[in-house]
Amino acid sequence: MTKIRINRAIVAALILLLIQTAVVPWLIPSAWSGRLLIHFSFIMTVFVALLGGRHRAFLFGLGFGLLEDMLFYGHMIGPYAFGMALIGYLIGLAFDRRLNTLAFVLLLTGVGSGLLDMLVYFIYKLFSLTHLGASFVFYWQVLPTLLLHMLVALALYLPSRRFLVRHIASRSEEAEGV
Amino acid sequence: MIGLILFIAVMGFTLRRTGLTWPERFVNDAFGTAQGALYRPVGAVAGFFRDLGRLSDVYKENEELRRTVARYTQDQVRYNWIESENERYKQELGFKLRQEQLFKYKYVTSQVIASGSNPYDKTIKIDLGAHDGVKPNMAVVTVDGLVGLVSKVSEFTSTVMPITELDPTAPDTIQISATVSGKEQQVFGIVDFDKEDGVMRMSKIDENANVAEGDTVVTSGKGGVLPKGLIIGKVLSNQVGDFGLTHTATIQPAAKFDHLYEVFVVMTPDPDKP
Numbered sequence: 001m002t003k004i005r006i007n008r009a010i011v012a013a014l015i016l017l018l019i020q021t022a023v024v025p026w027l028i029p030s031a032w033s034g035r036l037l038i039h040f041s042f043i044m045t046v047f048v049a050l051l052g053g054r055h056r057a058f059l060f061g062l063g064f065g066l067l068e069d070m071l072f073y074g075h076m077i078g079p080y081a082f083g084m085a086l087i088g089y090l091i092g093l094a095f096d097r098r099l100n101t102l103a104f105v106l107l108l109t110g111v112g113s114g115l116l117d118m119l120v121y122f123i124y125k126l127f128s129l130t131h132l133g134a135s136f137v138f139y140w141q142v143l144p145t146l147l148l149h150m151l152v153a154l155a156l157y158l159p160s161r162r163f164l165v166r167h168i169a170s171r172s173e174e175a176e177g178v
Numbered sequence: 179m180i181g182l183i184l185f186i187a188v189m190g191f192t193l194r195r196t197g198l199t200w201p202e203r204f205v206n207d208a209f210g211t212a213q214g215a216l217y218r219p220v221g222a223v224a225g226f227f228r229d230l231g232r233l234s235d236v237y238k239e240n241e242e243l244r245r246t247v248a249r250y251t252q253d254q255v256r257y258n259w260i261e262s263e264n265e266r267y268k269q270e271l272g273f274k275l276r277q278e279q280l281f282k283y284k285y286v287t288s289q290v291i292a293s294g295s296n297p298y299d300k301t302i303k304i305d306l307g308a309h310d311g312v313k314p315n316m317a318v319v320t321v322d323g324l325v326g327l328v329s330k331v332s333e334f335t336s337t338v339m340p341i342t343e344l345d346p347t348a349p350d351t352i353q354i355s356a357t358v359s360g361k362e363q364q365v366f367g368i369v370d371f372d373k374e375d376g377v378m379r380m381s382k383i384d385e386n387a388n389v390a391e392g393d394t395v396v397t398s399g400k401g402g403v404l405p406k407g408l409i410i411g412k413v414l415s416n417q418v419g420d421f422g423l424t425h426t427a428t429i430q431p432a433a434k435f436d437h438l439y440e441v442f443v444v445m446t447p448d449p450d451k452p
Binding site: 018019020021022023024025026027028030033034037038039067068069070071072073074075076077078079080081082085117120121123124127129130132136137141 | 181182185188189190192193198202205206209212213214216217220221223224291292293294295296297298299300301303329330337339343373374434435436437
């Protein structure tokens with residue numbers, strides 16, 4: 001039996017958000033600055049969805065999406081809050097505490113990241129705030145971001161699982177221990 | 179479903195707003211402090227490594243700069259003379275107070291503390307806010323040229339929307355009126371940004387106006403939003419526009435929009451206040 005430490009997840013996501021906004025822009029070369037747009041809090045949402053269930057993932061995605069939208073409030077608030085909450089919930093609904101191999105987590109992060117970015121793109125398209133073509137956006141921004149997200153998830157998954165998950169000894173194990 | 183409707187409502191509601199409510203301000207300022215503490219040292223380290231790479235160019239650059247300084251000192255003398263002349267003429271012509279004050283703007287140094295990672299909503303945050311006299315729609319420049327406009331102001335930080343976000347057909351757009359340095363009387367156009375090509379477009383130029391490659395495009399100050407004479411970029415090419423009646427010029431932006439470190443907020447005195 002395992003249980004997620006949601007407090008730790010929130011602290012980790014806050015620190016990652018600070019790193020994302022203040023450190024990452026310096027590491028990405030100028031030519032790629034419009035293409036690699038990393039969202040650490042989204043990766044954390046996927047982890048929470050897989051380790052902690054769909055309701056937690058929904059609230060987690062909602063909270064951090066809203067925070068990110070609010071911090072960088074350009075045109076409107078809401079797209080990332082909506083997208084991250086939805087995708088966190090869906091991943092939690094479909095794959096809650098099942099089959100958490102590393103490759104599967106990477107696959108989910110990749111697919112989720114692609115879906116999230118396309119969803120945000122369509123929201124902006126809906127309000128006619130962007131006029132880029134969908135295929136251009138996919139090739140220019142979504143695909144590299146997706147690959148980067150998968151890489152970061154690969155790097156973060158094992159440490160964060162160790163950091164976030166608490167093993168609760170089941171009754172029989174306790175009895176054996178005594 | 180209710181959630182979807184709610185979100186659409188929130189997005190629609192926040193679309194054209196310029197003010198911020200107090201929770202937004204609080205979150206912005208609280209995060210801004212932490213971001214500032216992180217962004218600046220990291221920027222310094224990154225800058226250091228970049229400088230190491232460019233060390234060989236520095237000597238050449240130094241030579242160049244010395245020559246430029248020599249030229250500038252000569253120009254300065256000329257400029258002072260012309261300015262005083264100009265001042266006198268204006269007084270003689272009886273300029274209105276409002277027009278006079280539009281030229282008296284000051285540059286306030288500001289540090290960038292974070293930059294966002296939303297591809298359709300690129301914003302940067304700076305460490306000056308309403309407390310320091312920043313207001314929405316003030317221009318933000320670097321030493322190279324115009325970077326953007328202040329879009330949201332909270333107490334100690336504010337959000338800057340780069341000019342790369344100025345989409346001419348977006349519902350909340352601001353249009354920059356521009357002209358060409360040295361030909362202010364004949365050239366006039368409106369500048370926006372083409373995201374797919376990464377260049378700026380200056381449209382609605384009169385077909386008789388003489389815009390050549392390499393001309394410097396500056397703000398004209400006629401739109402009432404931005405002050406006059408901020409550098410936007412250099413003209414790459416000039417061709418006949420969509421309807422054949424006006425010309426459209428392609429402009430290479432002068433400023434860089436990423437890895438920003440130090441920017442200047444251009445503060446204009448409010449003519450309505452004493």
